[in-house]
Structures are given as C-alpha cells and as structure tokens.
Amino acid sequence: MTTASQEFLRAAARESANLPRRQAIRRAIDQYDAAVQRGREQFLDYEAARRKCYEIKWEALNHLDRYLEEFEQRVRARGGQVFWAERAEDARRYVVDLATARGVRTVVKSKSMVAEEIHLTPALEKLGARVFETDLGEFIVQLRNEPPFHIVTPAMHLTRADIAKLFEEKLAEAMSPAASRDDPAELVAAARRALRRAFFSAEMGITGANFLVADAGLIAITTNEGNDRLGTALPRIHVAIAGIEKVIPRLEDLAVLWPVLATAGTGQTITCYNTLIGGPRAPAEVDGPQEFHVVLLDNGRTDLLADAEQRDVLHCIRCGACLNACPVFRSIGGHAYGTTYSGPIGSVLTPHLRGLNEFQHLSYASSLCGACTTVCPVQIDLHHHLLHNRRNAVRASDRPWSERLAFRFWRWTMSGSRRFALAGWLGRATLRGVRALGLAGTTLDLLRPWTRYHAAPVIPRKSFRALWRKNGAR
Amino acid sequence: MDTARVLRRIGCAIDFPEAQTCCGQPAFNTGYWDEARPLAERFVRVFRSAEAVVCPSGSCTTMVRNCYPELLAGTALSGDANSLGQRVFEFSEFVVKVAGIRDVGAYFPHRVAVHDACHALRELRIKEEPRELLRRVRGLELVEMPASEECCGFGGTFAVKFGMISAAMGDTKAGNAEASGAEYVASTDPSCLLHIDGILRRRNSPVRTIHVASILAQTGRAKESVEIAARARSAE
Amino acid sequence: MERAENPGRERILARIHSALRASAPRHDAGEKRAIFVSVADPLERFQQQCALTSTECMLVPDAAAAAEALRTVLESIPAGEIFAQDAPLLHRIVQRAEGGRAVRWSNAGPPNEGSQATITLAECLVASHGSVLIASNGAGRAASVAAPVHIVLAGESQLVPDLASALARAKQDRLAETNSCLFLITGSSRTADIEKILVLGAHGPRRLVVIVMRDLDA
Numbered sequence: 001m002t003t004a005s006q007e008f009l010r011a012a013a014r015e016s017a018n019l020p021r022r023q024a025i026r027r028a029i030d031q032y033d034a035a036v037q038r039g040r041e042q043f044l045d046y047e048a049a050r051r052k053c054y055e056i057k058w059e060a061l062n063h064l065d066r067y068l069e070e071f072e073q074r075v076r077a078r079g080g081q082v083f084w085a086e087r088a089e090d091a092r093r094y095v096v097d098l099a100t101a102r103g104v105r106t107v108v109k110s111k112s113m114v115a116e117e118i119h120l121t122p123a124l125e126k127l128g129a130r131v132f133e134t135d136l137g138e139f140i141v142q143l144r145n146e147p148p149f150h151i152v153t154p155a156m157h158l159t160r161a162d163i164a165k166l167f168e169e170k171l172a173e174a175m176s177p178a179a180s181r182d183d184p185a186e187l188v189a190a191a192r193r194a195l196r197r198a199f200f201s202a203e204m205g206i207t208g209a210n211f212l213v214a215d216a217g218l219i220a221i222t223t224n225e226g227n228d229r230l231g232t233a234l235p236r237i238h239v240a241i242a243g244i245e246k247v248i249p250r251l252e253d254l255a256v257l258w259p260v261l262a263t264a265g266t267g268q269t270i271t272c273y274n275t276l277i278g279g280p281r282a283p284a285e286v287d288g289p290q291e292f293h294v295v296l297l298d299n300g301r302t303d304l305l306a307d308a309e310q311r312d313v314l315h316c317i318r319c320g321a322c323l324n325a326c327p328v329f330r331s332i333g334g335h336a337y338g339t340t341y342s343g344p345i346g347s348v349l350t351p352h353l354r355g356l357n358e359f360q361h362l363s364y365a366s367s368l369c370g371a372c373t374t375v376c377p378v379q380i381d382l383h384h385h386l387l388h389n390r391r392n393a394v395r396a397s398d399r400p401w402s403e404r405l406a407f408r409f410w411r412w413t414m415s416g417s418r419r420f421a422l423a424g425w426l427g428r429a430t431l432r433g434v435r436a437l438g439l440a441g442t443t444l445d446l447l448r449p450w451t452r453y454h455a456a457p458v459i460p461r462k463s464f465r466a467l468w469r470k471n472g473a474r
Numbered sequence: 475m476d477t478a479r480v481l482r483r484i485g486c487a488i489d490f491p492e493a494q495t496c497c498g499q500p501a502f503n504t505g506y507w508d509e510a511r512p513l514a515e516r517f518v519r520v521f522r523s524a525e526a527v528v529c530p531s532g533s534c535t536t537m538v539r540n541c542y543p544e545l546l547a548g549t550a551l552s553g554d555a556n557s558l559g560q561r562v563f564e565f566s567e568f569v570v571k572v573a574g575i576r577d578v579g580a581y582f583p584h585r586v587a588v589h590d591a592c593h594a595l596r597e598l599r600i601k602e603e604p605r606e607l608l609r610r611v612r613g614l615e616l617v618e619m620p621a622s623e624e625c626c627g628f629g630g631t632f633a634v635k636f637g638m639i640s641a642a643m644g645d646t647k648a649g650n651a652e653a654s655g656a657e658y659v660a661s662t663d664p665s666c667l668l669h670i671d672g673i674l675r676r677r678n679s680p681v682r683t684i685h686v687a688s689i690l691a692q693t694g695r696a697k698e699s700v701e702i703a704a705r706a707r708s709a710e
Numbered sequence: 711m712e713r714a715e716n717p718g719r720e721r722i723l724a725r726i727h728s729a730l731r732a733s734a735p736r737h738d739a740g741e742k743r744a745i746f747v748s749v750a751d752p753l754e755r756f757q758q759q760c761a762l763t764s765t766e767c768m769l770v771p772d773a774a775a776a777a778e779a780l781r782t783v784l785e786s787i788p789a790g791e792i793f794a795q796d797a798p799l800l801h802r803i804v805q806r807a808e809g810g811r812a813v814r815w816s817n818a819g820p821p822n823e824g825s826q827a828t829i830t831l832a833e834c835l836v837a838s839h840g841s842v843l844i845a846s847n848g849a850g851r852a853a854s855v856a857a858p859v860h861i862v863l864a865g866e867s868q869l870v871p872d873l874a875s876a877l878a879r880a881k882q883d884r885l886a887e888t889n890s891c892l893f894l895i896t897g898s899s900r901t902a903d904i905e906k907i908l909v910l911g912a913h914g915p916r917r918l919v920v921i922v923m924r925d926l927d928a
Contacts, residue, residue, distance in 0.1 A: 009636075010509065012636065012638060013638040013641050016638045016639050016641065016642035017638070017642075022642065022646075026646075027905075027906075028905070028906050031906045032906070033585070041747075042746060042747060042838075042839075042842045043745060043746060043747070044743075044744050044745060044747050044748075045743050045744065045745060047747075048743040048744070048745045049745045050886075051737070051740065052745060053741070055739065058734075058736055058737075061734075062730060062733075062734060063730075064726050064730065065723050065726040065727050066725070067725070067759070068726070073864075078890060083716055083718075084716055084719035084722050085718055086718040086721060086722060090718055101761065129491070134913065135902040136901045136904070136912060137901075137903035140903070147534050153902075153906070155903050155904070156906075157903075158904075159905060160904050160905050160907075165903055182903065184904040184907045185909045186905055187910075188901060188904070188909040188911070188912055191910070191912075192912060192913055196913075199913070202822055216881070216886045217886070218886060218892070223666075224899070224900050224901055224902075224912070225786065225899055225900070225901050225912035226899040226912060226913045226914025226915075227912070227913045227914045228912060229851070229854070229855040229893070229913075229915070230852070230855055230856070232851065232857065232891075233820070233850070233851035233852040233856070234852060244596065244722065244726075250878065251877050251881055251886075252874060252877045252878060252881070253874040254873070254877060255872070255874040255876075255877055256745060256895070258873065259839070259873070261748075266902070267582075267761075268871075269839055270760075270839045270841065270894075270896050271896070272763075272895065272896055272897050272898070272899060272900055272914075273853055273855075273893070273894075273895060273896075273899075273914070274894040274895075274896075275891065275892075275893055275894075276886070276891060276892040276893070276894075277890065277891045278886055278889075278890055278891070279890045280800075280890065281847070281851075281890060282847060282888070282889065282890045284847060285850055285851075285889075285890060286769060286816050286817075286819060286820055286850030286853070287819070287820035287850040287851050287852050288846065288850065288851045288890060288891070291752070292890075296722075297614070298718070298722050298725070300681075302674065302722060302725035302726055302729055303729075305725075305726060305729040306725075306728070306732065306734060307728035307736045307851060308732040308735070309735075310778075311734040312631040312734065316619070319873060327625045327643045328550045328639055328747075330641070331639050331643055331646070332639055332642070333644035339885045362655075363506075364631075364632070364635060365632070365635075365636050365639065366629065366632065367592070367625050367627060367628060367629025367632045367633075367640070367643070368503060368629060368630075368632075369592040369596070369624075369625035369629070370592055370593075370596040370597065371592075371596070371623075371624070371625065371835055373596070375598060379737060381724075387502075387505070389505075390503070390504060390505030391505040391507050392505070393505055393506075394505040394506050394507070394508075395505075399505070402503070404506075405737070406508065407501050407506045407509045410500070410509070411501065411506075411509040411510075411512065411513065412503065414495045414496045414498070414513050415495070415512060415513070415516065416494055416495070417493050417494065420495040420496070431811055438720055441477055443845050449637055450633070450634065450637075452637055452641075453637050453638070453640070453641035453670050453672070453673070453676070454644075454669070454671075454672025454673055454675075454676055455671075455673075455674075455675035456672075457668060457671075457672060464475070465492065467475055468475075468478075468490050469830075471475070
C-alpha cells in the first residue's frame with residue numbers, strides 16, 4: 001500500500017464520519033440538482049446536446065495536432081505568444097521566468113485547475129510576488145490555506161458562519177463595521193473591496209481557459225463573477241494556462257458547449273461572463289495587456305491520448321457534474337482524495353497523470369454505480385474506465401500478492417460445481433462455528449470487515465442447491 | 475426459491491443446471507479479468523442451449539449481457555456470449571417484458587419502497603418493471619423513497635476495502651428508507667439487500683429488506699410466513 | 711518566443727502524432743436532432759431571459775426615448791464620474807441624459823477606478839439567453855466590468871435568435887480579426903460560492919441595464 005492510499009483511507013474514514021460536513025455537501029448538491037433541472041429546460045433534447053458535445057471533443061482530440069497548430073498560428077498572428085510545456089516544471093519555469101523578467105510583484109489569478117495541478121502559486125510566491133485568488137471560492141480556501149474542495153465550488157464545504165469568522169480574522173479592514181457579519185452579500189462585498197485593489201495594482205493576470213478555439217485563435221474563459229474580465233483588462237501581462245486537451249475546432253462549437261457547461265456546472269442556462277481572448281491589446285484598443293502568453297500543458301496528457309480505450313477522458317470540460325452525482329464524493333468530499341482532481345474524473349485521470357501504481361486506489365474506491373457516466377455532458381465512459389484502470393493495475397502485477405492469491409484460489413473454487421458447493425458448505429460451517437465458539441468480532445472472524453459496519457447476517461443452513469434438490473425440482 | 479416459485483406460477487418450465495457456479499463478476503470488477511474469463515466461458519457453456527436464463531440479480535445479469543462481450547471478445551465463445559446476452563434476463567425484466575405479465579397473483583399487505591439497484595438501473599435500464607409488478611400486488615402500498623437511484627454503497631469488494639465509505643453510503647440509504655415511511659425496502663439485487671439490511675439492523679431500524687421475487691411469491695395462504703432473512707438469502 | 715527556445719513544442723506534437731496512430735472508438739452519431747428549444751419571438755424571448763437573469767431591459771421607441779431612459783437610470787445611481795464609449799450615437803444620447811455629470815469618453819482611455827457607471831454599445835443581442843455580445847475594439851476591455859453599473863445601448867435590429875447565429879455573425883463580420891477580445895455577457899456579476907446563495911455584484915457590475923431602441927435611426 002502506498003502512502004497516497006494510506007492517506008486516502010485515513011481521510012476517507014475521517015470524512016465519512018463527519019456528519020455535519022456530509023449534510024453540508026448534501027444541501028449544496030440538492031440545490032445544484034434542482035438548478036440543473038431548471039437549466040435543462042433550455043434544451044429540447046439534452047441527450048442530443050450531450051452527443052453533440054461528445055462529437056465536438058472527439059473531433060478535436062482525434063486531430064489534436066492539427067487543431068493546436070491552427071490555434072497557435074492565429075494567436076501568434078495577433079502578437080500573442082504560445083509556449084508548449086511538456087511537464088509541470090516547464091510551465092512553472094516559463095511563468096516564473098516571465099514574472100521575474102518583468103518585475104511582477106502582484107498577481108491576480110482566476111480559477112485554473114491546471115495552475116493547481118502544476119502548483120504555480122507557491123512558485124510565484126517564492127519569487128516574492130503576492131498572488132491573489134480572485135474567484136471568491138478560491139479566495140476563501142486560499143485564506144484558509146487549503147486546496148479547493150470542488151472543481152466548480154471550491155468552498156462548498158463551508159458555512160457562511162465559517163466564512164464570516166475567516167473574514168473577520170483575515171480581512172478585518174475590508175469588513176463593513178455596521179453590517180450583519182454573516183450576511184452573504186456583506187461577505188461578498190468585503191471580498192470585492194479587498195480584491196479590487198489587487199486588480200488595479202497587479203502587473204500580471206493569470207487565467208486558465210475552458211476552451212481553446214482553433215479556427216479563431218481565441219481562448220474562452222467562463223466565470224460568473226467577472227474576475228477573469230478584470231484580471232485580463234487591467235494588468236499589463238496576461239498569462240493563460242491550459243491543458244492541450246482544451247482545444248475545440250470551431251467558434252460555433254461554443255453555441256452548444258457554453259450552455260452545456262453552464263447547465264452541468266451550476267444549473268444555469270449560461271454563465272454570466274463568457275470571454276474570448278486572442279491576443280494582447282490591439283493597436284487601436286483603449287486598454288488591455290501589452291503581452292498575452294498562452295501556456296499549453298502536456299504533463300501526461302499525450303500518454304492518455306495514446307490510450308485509445310481511454311482517450312475520451314480528455315473530453316472533460318471540468319464541469320464538476322460527476323463530482324456532484326458521485327455517492328462516494330458526497331460521503332467523503334473533495335479534500336479526502338488528496339489530489340488536484342477529485343471525484344470520478346479525478347479517480348480516472350490521476351493514475352494516468354501521476355502513475356497507476358501510486359493512485360490506483362482511487363479507481364478502487366468506487367462502487368461502480370455509473371451515476372457519473374450518466375451525467376457527464378461529454379459522454380465520457382467514466383465508471384467503465386475505473387474498471388479499466390483496475391484491470392490495468394492487475395495486468396501490471398501491481399496488486400497486493402494476498403489479493404492475487406485470493407482470486408486465484410477463488411477461481412479454482414468456482415471452476416467446478418462440486419468444489420463450489422463444498423466451498424459454500426465450508427464457508428457457512430466456518431462462520432457458524434466462529435459464532436458458536438464466541439469468536440465473532442475477533443481476528444479469527446472472517447466476517448469482521450463486514451460486521452464492523454453491519455449487523456451480523458444470518459448464515460443459512462442450506463445452500464440453494466440443497467433446497468432445489470429437496471423441493472425445487474418439482 | 476421464490477424466483478422459481480413465481481416463474482412456475484406464471485407458467486414457465488424451469489430448470490436449474492447444477493453445473494453452474496459463478497458469473498465471475500467479483501474477479502472482473504476487481505480487475506482480475508484473466509481469473510474471470512474461465513468462469514465466463516463456463517457460464518456460457520452451461521447455459522448455451524437455454525431458451526432464456528433468468529437471474530434474480532441485476533448485477534449478474536449485467537455481467538452476462540454487458541460485460542461478457544468485452545471479456546470474451548476475440549475468443550472462441552465470443553459469438554455464443556453475445557447470443558446468450560440476448561437471452562439472459564433479470565427476474566422482473568423477464569416477467570414484465572418477456573412473459574408480458576404484471577399481475578402474478580401476489581398478496582403482501584405492507585408499505586414498500588423500491589431501491590433502484592445500480593446495475594439494473596443504469597446498465598439494464600430497469601426502473602419501471604419492479605414497480606409495475608409491485609403495484610399489482612394486492613394490499614401493497616408502493617411509496618417512493620428519496621434518492622431511490624442513489625447507490626447503496628455495496629459495490630462488491632468495495633464494501634470491504636473501503637468499508638467506511640460503503641457504510642456512509644449505506645447510512646444515507648437507510649435514512650432515506652426510513653424517511654419514506656416504508657416498512658420494507660425492496661430491490662432486484664440480493665447484494666444491495668444484504669448490505670442495506672446489515673446497516674438497517676445495526677441502526678435498530680424498523681425497516682426491513684426483501685427481494686422483489688420474495689414479495690411476489692407471497693400469495694396470502696396461511697402456511698406462508700414472512701421470514702425476512704431467510705427469504706432474502708434464498709431468493710435464488 | 712523563438713521556436714528554438716521551445717523544444718517542447720516539437721516533442722509534444724510528435725507525441726500527439728504518434729498517439730493518434732491508434733484509432734479511438736466513436737459513439738454512433740444517431741439521427742440529427744434539434745438541441746435547443748426554438749426562439750419564436752426574439753424580442754419577447756430576450757425580455758423573458760433578461761428578467762430571469764436580473765438584467766434590466768428597457769424597450770424604447772427611439773434614440774430620444776433612450777436618452778430619457780438613460781437619464782432615469784443615471785438618476786438612480788450615486789453622484790460621480792461616468793464612462794462612455796466614444797461613438798456618435800452615444801454622444802447624442804449621453805449629452806441629453808448626463809444631467810451635469812462628468813463624462814469620461816473612451817478615447818481618453820479606460821474608465822477610472824471610481825466610475826459609477828459605464829455606457830457602451832454592443833455587437834448584438836442574443837434572444838435565447840438574454841445575452842449581450844461586446845467587442846473590445848469599442849470601449850475597451852474594462853468598460854463592461856469596471857463600474858457597479860453597466861448600461862448597454864442597442865437597437866432591436868441587433869437582436870439575433872440564438873448563440874449559433876451570434877457566433878456565425880461574429881465570424882462573418884470577422885470580429886476576431888479586428889478585436890483582441892469578444893465578450894458574451896449575460897446578467898450582472900454574481901456568485902453562489904457561499905452556501906450556494908446567489909449574491910449579485912461580485913467583482914463586476916451589480917446592475918446590467920440594456921436599453922433597446924426599436925428604431926435606431928430616429
């Protein structure tokens with residue numbers, strides 16, 4: 001068992017037992033579910049929308065080189081710069097070198113899972129720059145020194161009282177003295193006040209990108225708050241970091257992707273700000289950054305691309321729907337996973353980006369219920385890929401020897417009906433014997449992993465086979 | 475046994491080939507496809523000539539219908555596996571869609587909520603069939619529980635490997651069952667019922683579990699008593 | 711950045727090329743089905759959607775009436791400088807509505823930090839979602855987000871039924887060639903990051919006002 005999996009087991013145990021936290025998650029997700037029902041009403045046929053999004057991403061990924069080159073060419077034609085980063089450290093180095101060369105002291109950052117993935121913020125802070133998360137949820141978890149809890153709603157696990165207490169501690173100057181301390185509108189206003197100075201003084205704005213539009217050479221960013229807008233209007237440098245899989249072929253593809261992303265992400269029909277950026281400020285324009293850099297990140301994505309069976313994992317538009325649908329996520333929350341990407345997509349993706357050996361446990365931490373696959377707007381076969389990861393782990397001889405042995409024995413037992421019947425009889429007899437000897441609940445009790453959480457089952461005296469022979473054949 | 479009783483009552487001639495063992499799902503779902511494959515091949519050989527195979531388990535049915543094609547692709551039995559997949563049915567699916575019967579003459583005067591087992595729901599698309607059968611059971615009041623489609627948390631070896639998560643999910647399911655006011659939670663899958671039952675009894679809950687077939691086997695004749703645990707187990 | 715400084719580029723492209731030699735399965739396309747509910751009456755739909763997204767939509771007959779509408783909006787906001795896009799139509803309208811307020815025009819630069827409101831034109835209005843499409847080469851980037859109130863002046867003739875037509879129009883008019891940015895805005899800035907409770911006016915405007923003139927030329 002690796003450290004990551006030990007950590008996960010500990011965290012999962014702790015979080016599953018945290019009833020108030022589970023209830024908070026449940027409330028947030030119930031609201032999300034209700035909102036999604038309303039958002040879906042804009043679609044005559046939501047399944048047709050999902051299929052269309054699947055088609056767009058399939059087209060993009062299966063011609064990825066062509067579309068990336070087209071995108072790059074158009075961005076460069078407008079005076080933008082494109083850097084292709086093979087690994088996280090290459091991307092980090094590029095941004096850090098740029099910040100150093102330009103004397104950047106303050107950075108405003110929009111939400112970017114890729115920036116999380118490459119741990120960009122600590123690298124910039126080491127330079128002595130101050131980095132401000134401007135998405136409210138990200139800002140909140142940044143103040144708490146913790147990672148985001150959820151791809152779309154980073155502070156989903158906190159109550160307004162938690163946030164009020166945090167702001168009183170860390171944002172005292174921005175809190176209005178008169179107002180009610182835990183009124184969400186007041187808290188938002190305090191964050192706005194605190195961050196507005198950062199926006200107007202920052203030299204660099206960093207964003208992610210939801211999509212890279214090839215035929216127009218534009219990046220597309222989606223927010224509700226408008227923090228991406230201020231962060232790309234005011235500072236003199238804009239750096240956008242995106243995984244190479246974010247590319248889409250055509251501008252018109254957004255006509256269905258934008259609404260679907262909004263509905264699956266928050267239940268809205270469309271998000272408030274959908275921004276398309278293709279370069280630095282154009283010569284005749286009133287304002288805007290002097291420099292525009294797009295960092296394209298590989299960091300294991302080309303390996304996943306090469307896995308034809310799981311290539312569709314790269315369809316992901318990071319909407320978070322699978323997290324919300326997942327009963328495991330609902331029980332343990334986002335932090336327990338211990339990875340940048342949590343929930344079903346995280347469990348499928350992380351072994352590919354960071355190694356199957358160390359992260360296969362996430363693919364096993366699922367009942368394979370399939371709810372994720374049902375809601376994924378780009379039709380990724382998520383739960384089957386969890387299974388595929390398991391199969392790959394076994395093939396790589398990466399499983400505990402005790403488990404391998406157990407299944408080999410199990411297969412032998414199941415390979416003949418007499419063996420099968422004997423094993424059944426032996427199992428039942430042993431379990432009854434353990435009970436009779438008063439050893440239930442001890443290490444000799446084979447059922448202990450089960451009875452830790454369940455009342456002891458009744459062990460039948462007779463097998464079905466025996467019952468059939470006696471009564472059933474009539 | 476209840477499955478057998480009900481099928482006979484609706485006029486089917488049934489057989490239980492004793493050569494059968496296991497569909498192979500536990501190994502398959504844990505990633506041990508090489509261990510699962512010989513069992514799949516055995517299953518296909520044992521049932522190859524059956525007109526129809528009925529299984530009181532959505533997860534086993536899913537294994538045969540949806541997973542065997544992938545597991546046995548490229549092997550000699552591939553064609554037989556695909557063909558068998560068309561002829562294997564989950565119990566309620568068989569009664570309603572193949573036999574075309576919704577009223578099996580059952581009597582069960584209790585309030586019942588259905589838990590939608592995941593494989594049955596998402597892989598076999600079974601949602602209405604158990605409900606259609608239960609609605610026609612005399613004396614039965616069918617209610618819906620909140621989040622009936624949410625996984626109960628069993629998931630095979632998941633329940634043992636990640637017991638605390640499995641228990642939390644089961645706990646949520648148990649709470650929803652209690653909230654529905656039902657006396658019984660019914661489902662198409664014995665593994666779900668085993669798990670939910672263990673959680674309910676640990677909570678000292680008044681709610682009990684029962685397989686759909688066991689409800690349908692009840693006809694109200696005096697000699698039949700409802701012995702939950704035994705029935706849930708012998709619903710094969 | 712010179713190509714030579716980015717060896718990763720060739721290596722990544724080579725890896726992609728090699729990866730794509732294996733072909734991935736593809737779902738059956740199935741029959742083509744209409745995705746969105748159609749837009750029967752664009753103006754009505756636009757107004758409905760604005761109501762749903764808390765956008766204040768004011769429908770007026772002409773530019774003169776637009777000036778009146780603008781005047782009432784400006785009366786409802788605190789005293790202070792406002793910012794407007796440097797365009798002949800806006801000069802005419804704002805002149806009649808500003809009521810003595812200081813106006814900074816976009817040819818002087820972006821809005822000041824303390825602007826009370828910004829006034830811009832739009833490329834088009836999208837009926838299906840109640841959205842406004844704005845290009846950066848008008849009043850710039852900050853203009854549509856920096857102040858607490860953003861006011862858009864548009865003509866009914868600028869209404870298009872849906873996102874597909876808006877994006878097609880953007881492509882046809884080659885907006886991406888003459889602008890560094892295009893902004894699709896739907897409603898005012900908002901967040902639900904705190905207990906999923908909706909709060910308007912996060913970092914962007916708290917109010918979005920769209921004044922639609924039935925006849926632009928009068």
